[in-house]
Amino acid sequence: MVDYFSLDYFLKHILSFAIWVPVLSGIFLLFTADENKPDNTRWLALIGGLISFLVTIPLYTHFNFMDGGFQFQEGFSWIPAFNINYHLGVDGIAIPLILLTSFTTVIVIIAAWEVIEKRVAQYMACFLIMSGLMIGVFSALDAILYYVFWEAMLIPMFLVIGIWGGPNRVYATIKFFLYTLLGSLLMLVAFIYLHLQTGSFEVMDFHRVTLPLNVQILIFLAFFTAFAVKIPMWPVHTWLPDAHVEAPTGGSVVLAAIALKLGGYSFLRFAMPIAPDAAHHLSGYMIALSLIAIVYIALVALVQKDMKKLIAYSSISHMGFVTLGFFIFNNLGLEGAIVQMVSHGFISAAMFLCVGVLYDRVHSRQIESYGGVANTMPTFAAFAVLFAMANSGLPGTSGFVGEFMVILGAIEANFWYAFLASFTLIFGAAYTLWMVKRVFYGEIANSHVAVLKDINKRELLILSTLAIMVLALGVYPQPLTDMTNATVTQLLSQLAQSKLPASFTSGL
Amino acid sequence: MENIRFDLITALPEIFILCMAMVILIADLFLKKNNRIAIYGLAQTTLLGAAYITFTTHAPSVTYAFSGTFVDDAMSDVLKLMIYLGTSLILLYSRQYLQLRDMFRGEFYALVLFSVVGMMIMVSGQNMLTLYVGLELLSLSLYALVALDRDNAKATEAAMKYFVLGALASGMLLYGMSMVYGMTGSLNITDINMSLMSEPKIHTVLVLGLVFIVAGLAFKLGAVPFQMWVPDVYEGSPTAVTLLISSVPKLAAFAFIIRMLVQALPTLVGDWQQMLMIMAVLSIVIGNITAIAQTNLKRMLAYSTISHVGFILYGLMSASMNGFVYAMFYVVSYVLMTLAGFGIILLLSRKGFEADKLDDLKGLNQRSPWHAFLMLIVMFSMAGVPPTLGFYAKFSVLQAALEAGYLWLVVFAVLMAVIGAFYYLRIIKLMYFDEPTDHSPITAPLDMRIVLGVNAIALLVIGMMPQGLMELCIYAITRSLS
Numbered sequence: 001m002v003d004y005f006s007l008d009y010f011l012k013h014i015l016s017f018a019i020w021v022p023v024l025s026g027i028f029l030l031f032t033a034d035e036n037k038p039d040n041t042r043w044l045a046l047i048g049g050l051i052s053f054l055v056t057i058p059l060y061t062h063f064n065f066m067d068g069g070f071q072f073q074e075g076f077s078w079i080p081a082f083n084i085n086y087h088l089g090v091d092g093i094a095i096p097l098i099l100l101t102s103f104t105t106v107i108v109i110i111a112a113w114e115v116i117e118k119r120v121a122q123y124m125a126c127f128l129i130m131s132g133l134m135i136g137v138f139s140a141l142d143a144i145l146y147y148v149f150w151e152a153m154l155i156p157m158f159l160v161i162g163i164w165g166g167p168n169r170v171y172a173t174i175k176f177f178l179y180t181l182l183g184s185l186l187m188l189v190a191f192i193y194l195h196l197q198t199g200s201f202e203v204m205d206f207h208r209v210t211l212p213l214n215v216q217i218l219i220f221l222a223f224f225t226a227f228a229v230k231i232p233m234w235p236v237h238t239w240l241p242d243a244h245v246e247a248p249t250g251g252s253v254v255l256a257a258i259a260l261k262l263g264g265y266s267f268l269r270f271a272m273p274i275a276p277d278a279a280h281h282l283s284g285y286m287i288a289l290s291l292i293a294i295v296y297i298a299l300v301a302l303v304q305k306d307m308k309k310l311i312a313y314s315s316i317s318h319m320g321f322v323t324l325g326f327f328i329f330n331n332l333g334l335e336g337a338i339v340q341m342v343s344h345g346f347i348s349a350a351m352f353l354c355v356g357v358l359y360d361r362v363h364s365r366q367i368e369s370y371g372g373v374a375n376t377m378p379t380f381a382a383f384a385v386l387f388a389m390a391n392s393g394l395p396g397t398s399g400f401v402g403e404f405m406v407i408l409g410a411i412e413a414n415f416w417y418a419f420l421a422s423f424t425l426i427f428g429a430a431y432t433l434w435m436v437k438r439v440f441y442g443e444i445a446n447s448h449v450a451v452l453k454d455i456n457k458r459e460l461l462i463l464s465t466l467a468i469m470v471l472a473l474g475v476y477p478q479p480l481t482d483m484t485n486a487t488v489t490q491l492l493s494q495l496a497q498s499k500l501p502a503s504f505t506s507g508l
Numbered sequence: 509m510e511n512i513r514f515d516l517i518t519a520l521p522e523i524f525i526l527c528m529a530m531v532i533l534i535a536d537l538f539l540k541k542n543n544r545i546a547i548y549g550l551a552q553t554t555l556l557g558a559a560y561i562t563f564t565t566h567a568p569s570v571t572y573a574f575s576g577t578f579v580d581d582a583m584s585d586v587l588k589l590m591i592y593l594g595t596s597l598i599l600l601y602s603r604q605y606l607q608l609r610d611m612f613r614g615e616f617y618a619l620v621l622f623s624v625v626g627m628m629i630m631v632s633g634q635n636m637l638t639l640y641v642g643l644e645l646l647s648l649s650l651y652a653l654v655a656l657d658r659d660n661a662k663a664t665e666a667a668m669k670y671f672v673l674g675a676l677a678s679g680m681l682l683y684g685m686s687m688v689y690g691m692t693g694s695l696n697i698t699d700i701n702m703s704l705m706s707e708p709k710i711h712t713v714l715v716l717g718l719v720f721i722v723a724g725l726a727f728k729l730g731a732v733p734f735q736m737w738v739p740d741v742y743e744g745s746p747t748a749v750t751l752l753i754s755s756v757p758k759l760a761a762f763a764f765i766i767r768m769l770v771q772a773l774p775t776l777v778g779d780w781q782q783m784l785m786i787m788a789v790l791s792i793v794i795g796n797i798t799a800i801a802q803t804n805l806k807r808m809l810a811y812s813t814i815s816h817v818g819f820i821l822y823g824l825m826s827a828s829m830n831g832f833v834y835a836m837f838y839v840v841s842y843v844l845m846t847l848a849g850f851g852i853i854l855l856l857s858r859k860g861f862e863a864d865k866l867d868d869l870k871g872l873n874q875r876s877p878w879h880a881f882l883m884l885i886v887m888f889s890m891a892g893v894p895p896t897l898g899f900y901a902k903f904s905v906l907q908a909a910l911e912a913g914y915l916w917l918v919v920f921a922v923l924m925a926v927i928g929a930f931y932y933l934r935i936i937k938l939m940y941f942d943e944p945t946d947h948s949p950i951t952a953p954l955d956m957r958i959v960l961g962v963n964a965i966a967l968l969v970i971g972m973m974p975q976g977l978m979e980l981c982i983y984a985i986t987r988s989l990s
Contacts, residue, residue, distance in 0.1 A: 148894040
């Protein structure tokens with residue numbers, strides 16, 4: 001007799017709850033919403049988002065910090081004809097990202113409160129459903145299950161950008177969809193190939209299978225196209241600035257805070273452990289692409305006139321740190337990359353929300369439309385400056401921790417990697433602070449700025465929550481690193497082991 | 509005497525529908541215009557009755573009848589049930605459309621039932637001539653259906669084109685069959701296979717025959733380079749008839765190919781594999797790229813059909829048991845998607861308004877979020893995005909092709925699928941991102957709305973749980989081909 005209301009039952013199926021509670025509450029919202037009473041819809045969405053967030057908390061409190069393997073596993077045979085299982089499980093890398101996802105969803109719902117006026121239910125439902133699907137991506141241990149979540153997540157994002165986006169939204173959203181689809185279909189081919197080798201779609205079986213180097217390289221490249229587009233790495237990053245600029249604030253937040261991390265996470269879950277020899281073999285190229293993203297894209301950010309575009313480029317540059325951290329193959333680099341992912345989740349979300357605050361009032365994203373905002377919105381300016389500092393990696397904020405760890409790791413690997421990467425501290429500060437100066441300081445530039453009202457309680461709530469997270473992670477990152485530690489150690493030893501067939505290694 | 513009774517029982521569903529079609533023709537003479545709904549009811553009852561007969565007489569074993577020219581196996585029964593289901597949906601979706609356009613007549617229903625019999629014979633034929641007769645019965649009924657709206661010049665032109673090209677294809681098919689007959693001395697599928705296995709034949713003649721057979725089949729399927737008729741006929745026909753042409757006959761064509769290539773000519777597998785491969789690749793390329801340029805929804809779906817045919821051929825060219833199972837799965841999924849897709853067009857159409865332009869879908873989300881959502885599912889399913897049925901259809905045929913070693917063809921198909929996604933996305937863009945230009949309410953009857961909703965939601969639900977449908981296809985193919 002199964003007690004469906006016991007804590008035990010809940011913990012056994014916690015990942016399913018984490019995925020399906022937001023999805024079902026999104027669907028519920030679609031069916032019950034009354035277009036004439038948007039406030040009811042908003043409260044319902046907030047309740048759904050909060051419950052979804054609460055459901056994910058035990059992942060942290062009941063986590064076994066000593067175990068680097070997969071925990072909270074559950075599963076059953078889903079499509080026996082293809083040997084596909086509904087198999088979920090998380091390790092220390094996935095859990096922080098899952099918590100980030102459910103947290104960000106709540107923020108997005110609150111941030112949209114008065115801003116979204118048309119089709120409120122559809123907007124909220126899109127984000128709730130997307131949140132569940134992204135948690136699915138982070139927790140799937142079956143390749144096809146993972147793929148289904150990965151692709152399905154595109155649908156709500158496509159609609160969010162397309163329906164609630166800016167003037168050029170159709171171009172941006174179709175570009176976003178097709179770019180991502182192209183990469184992920186090649187990944188699907190790689191999955192089918194691996195399935196034919198192993199007879200199953202289990203990620204753990206994929207991790208174990210031995211493959212010759214040329215096959216590994218092809219598989220790695222197939223994964224690379226999927227994940228590099230998502231992260232995005234230079235030179236397949238061009239969809240991101242378009243998508244960010246056109247997306248509504250909530251869409252930008254989710255894109256920057258979580259969607260990009262799907263790519264980073266997937267490198268660690270699929271590309272690197274499945275094809276470790278290819279990862280080592282191609283690491284030079286990967287590092288080169290990361291450094292180009294860090295340095296070159298930072299320079300591109302410097303010349304942007306559009307605030308959202310500037311933050312989008314800054315995101316690409318920061319994600320360059322993540323991929324750099326992955327491919328230098330040491331403990332500091334990898335952990336730094338994970339901290340950087342989480343921290344960037346908070347900071348980029350906050351930055352986009354700040355732009356959203358201004359945009360809601362003035363309806364312009366151009367830097368030149370502003371000037372002297374600090375005079376009329378002092379509280380807001382304080383927050384914005386804090387987040388800008390965090391974005392440029394000031395010590396004491398979360399932005400510093402990840403970048404510093406990655407740079408330390410890079411010195412271990414090669415001094416020049418670290419040398420080039422540390423340029424970001426200069427460029428990052430340059431573009432962020434220059435933008436802050438032009439937008440917030442100086443004389444009041446025009447009549448729009450002169451009549452600005454400072455942030456209201458709702459905005460204060462979300463910005464201060466994010467500020468607390470940014471500072472907490474910056475001062476005391478230990479809870480996060482403790483969580484990832486065991487997993488990272490295990491992953492590194494896994495990556496150090498060659499997966500070439502026996503005859504191959506003996507011949508070399 | 510016993511033998512004949514046995515034969516008749518094996519073909520009972522066909523006989524039943526044929527008789528009922530006659531009854532409908534006669535009943536139509538005596539019914540007044542406003543009582544014609546009875547004909548519709550009669551046609552639906554016929555399909556239901558046939559389904560009952562097929563279901564109750566079903567046995568997993570293979571039964572031959574009429575001196576081995578007719579077969580009743582698992583595949584034929586499953587496909588026949590699908591045909592009844594599909595046709596029943598077609599009749600339901602098209603009822604109001606026909607009523608508003610003065611085409612709600614007995615002929616329509618009689619011709620549809622005749623075409624159903626044709627399809628059933630194609631599914632159950634075990635002799636080249638039987639198969640051919642089934643195909644002709646189907647084709648002739650369809651030619652007449654396309655031209656049903658006599659005063660419509662476009663429809664008449666489409667019918668003409670369809671007829672001329674269709675007749676050409678039939679001729680080629682017959683010519684190919686005659687060559688195989690010349691080499692093997694038999695028209696019977698099983699005997700042909702036996703004869704080819706037992707002693708060597710002149711390969712050149714056989715391959716020449718095969719070329720004609722494959723070309724004829726490709727015409728009927730609408731595979732490139734024999735696809736010319738597809739867009740024109742889809743666009744010209746009344747939407748109700750387009751719905752019929754584009755959907756269930758593909759099930760019959762699938763069975764036809766299985767009988768002709770897999771059961772009769774498995775010894776020539778190397779040859780027909782190559783032919784199918786070329787057609788598959790071309791169909792995917794031409795179908796997907798040309799679809800982008802279309803402004804007419806029916807034409808766009810015609811090109812989308814061509815690309816789907818390419819994917820079906822990917823499964824068939826793998827020439828493995830899995831390949832055939834997955835191809836069948838793809839065909840069934842395709843039929844479900846097409847029915848829902850054209851169903852939406854029929855739903856939006858009203859008197860004097862066809863709703864077949866892309867722009868007619870503009871702002872559908874604001875007019876009716878529910879129907880926009882249904883179309884969204886159909887489009888994502890056609891594009892092959894999970895968690896819809898279309899994803900598993902594509903996934904499975906690609907898996908079969910990869911298993912057969914066609915790695916680069918699979919990569920190519922995948923790239924083409926991205927191009928394909930573009931024009932499906934454009935539909936969604938029109939429905940969700942644009943403002944409506946037309947605010948008239950949707951006036952479809954309630955039964956149609958409900959069934960259409962179930963049809964489209966099924967794409968999502970089966971997409972999440974495809975095991976049942978897959979098992980059905982495995983059952984049908986393995987019981988019939990082993």
